[in-house]
Amino acid sequence: MQLTWLGVAIAGTVAYHIVMKLTPVGANPYLSLAVTYAVVTAAFAVVYVALPGPAALRGAFGQLNWTALALGAVVVFLDLAFLMLYRGGFAVSLAQIIIQSTAALVLLAVGVAFFNDKLSMINVGGILLCVVGLWLINKK
DSSP states (O other): OHHHHHHHHHHHHHHHHHHHHHSOTTSOHHHHHHHHHHHHHHHHHHHHHHSOOSSOHHHHHHTOOHHHHHHHHHHHHHHHHHHHHHHTTOOHHHHHHHHHHHHHHHHHHHHHHHSOOOOOHHHHHHHHHHHHHHHHHHOO
């Protein structure tokens, strides 16, 4: 099942960046994202109703915490950043790899510092390759 979700994540990421790159420059970015979030909200509402969990809606809301709101804010900034990067002419072929590689390095430090993640020598080798890859990508 993990491979299925990995495939969905890869396909979704590719589609996400293609759609972001193809969003018309003349379209208001805030209205475009508002429509996007309305579609997402409607889709998840339908899924919630179609596949209910054990708790009623009131109880389900009670199980949420600050992370639902924080993730919403993060998604807003992430989507807006990619949309504006592409609108400014940033290469679709480089944006994702630069951002994800850099974010992976930051998350590596966060994981070790706050979540007790452990690194092996193989991991360190991968980190070095990531850093060298970022340097090569950004070399003019």
